[in-house]
Amino acid sequence: MTAPTTVSTSPTTSYRLTQFAHGGGCACKIPPGELEDVVRGLVGVPSPELVVGLDDGDDAAAVRLEGDTVVLATADFFTPVVDDPYDWGRIAAANALSDIYAMGGRPIVAVNLLGWPRDVLPADLVREVLRGGLDVAREAGCPVAGGHSIDDPEPKYGMAVTGVADARRLLRNDAARAGQALSLTKPLGLGVLANRHKATGEVFPEAVATMVTLNRDAAAQALDAGIEAATDVTGFGLLGHLYKVARASGVSVVVEAAAVPYLAGARESLAEGYVPGGSRRNLDWVRPHLDAAAGEDELLLLADAQTSGGLLVAGEIPAGVVIGEFVPRGEAVVLVR
Structure with missing residues (x-):
């Protein structure tokens, strides 16, 4: 087992962010069976341009634009999975971008999704969270163009990401075949x-x-x-x-x-x-x-x-x-x- 390091006492990591949330990371998702029961039968306006929708719970929605180009849309956010705010921002951004990659796409723009207990946690921490997300988005070559924030009892962070892909080369969760x-x-x-x-x-x-x-x-x-x-x-x-x-x-x-x-x-x-x-x-x-x-x-x-x-x-x-x-x-x- 790799020896863990100790908790840093720098100004931005002296707060244990994980202690301000009931869960952590993607483990705080609504259980899959419960979620499927909730969304069953909830469908939007039928559209021939919708290539991938809610049916099989794929990683992102895919809508055809022109020819074989599809736009991918996804959103993902969660409570702190680590105490370090910069690392949490990086993890949340990589996680949100992953839905685009899992569909075989390329992210083209992201916006931040932020919930923050502003009377409890200092602004320096949230700045580090956003900096971490921005650095990973830069690595992905994906601009971060604003976002939305609310005053929230629990800290939450993630991104809504838009991407593009070739409809003929999508990676889908309904295309596995026996023998693979x-x-x-x-x-x-x-x-x-x-x-x-x-x-x-x-x-x-x-x-x-x-x-x-x-x-x-x-x-x-x-x-x-x-x-x-x-x-x-x-x-x-x-x-x-x-x-x-x-x-x-x-x-x-x-x-x-x-x-x-x-x-x-x-x-x-x-x-x-x-x-x-x-x-x-x-x-x-x-x-x-x-x-x-x-x-x-x-x-x-x-x-x-x-x-x-x-x-x-x-x-x-x-x-x-x-x-x-x-x-x-x-x-x-x-x-x-």
């Missing part, structure tokens, strides 16, 4: 490490580095390889997002548990009880559709709520690790071996 390999481009364990950080103040630099890494290069590799199906791993965990892909694509998926990579300290943190409530809810949601030889601890790690996780790709790419394969639809949608 399943690849993962970032290690798991972000949820349990974030939960440990919130409880103890320990800092995990490898986890932060993983969360601020853009999924841009992995998406480009998938497009170059002619891959058609992908999604990113965030708050619903690997099992939750895999279930959505398999269900939408009409296939089942086999996960080889021993092949799945984890961040240093993830297993130890699980063993010590640092499991987000969102991870348990993810496993409960998938369990009726699961055939698993693995034990409960392994399944909790596979269902762990990730923040700014990697891509799940139906195929093989240099940035990915093959962790299983898609197979013809059987009685179980997700099989863990």
Whole structure:
């Protein structure tokens, strides 16, 4: 296990931001089953230009403009996943941009989404949050053009991002086919490490580095390889997002548990009880559709709520690790071996 660093006492990090929120990162999402019940039947104005909408819960909406050009639209925000405001800003921006990359697109503009307890936390902190988001957007070549803020009892930050893509080369969550390999481009364990950080103040630099890494290069590799199906791993965990892909694509998926990579300290943190409530809810949601030889601890790690996780790709790419394969639809949608 990589030794954690201590909490900084600089003016902008002496506040423990994670203590001002009930959850952290994508683990604070509304549970997937509950969310599906809420939005079921809620459809907008029918449009022949809407290429990807609400039907399969894909990563972003896609609307055709002219010819084969589609506009991608997404929004993502969450409560602090780390105490350092600059790092939180970077993580939130990378996470929001990921939805565009997960669809095979290129981000072209973003706007900030901010909730801030202005009478509780100083302005210097929020400035660092926004600076972190701006720096990651710059790395992505995506302008940040304003945004919206509210006075909020809990700090929240993220972005609404617009992108463009080629309709003929979209990465979708309904396009996986039996016989294709399943690849993962970032290690798991972000949820349990974030939960440990919130409880103890320990800092995990490898986890932060993983969360601020853009999924841009992995998406480009998938497009170059002619891959058609992908999604990113965030708050619903690997099992939750895999279930959505398999269900939408009409296939089942086999996960080889021993092949799945984890961040240093993830297993130890699980063993010590640092499991987000969102991870348990993810496993409960998938369990009726699961055939698993693995034990409960392994399944909790596979269902762990990730923040700014990697891509799940139906195929093989240099940035990915093959962790299983898609197979013809059987009685179980997700099989863990």
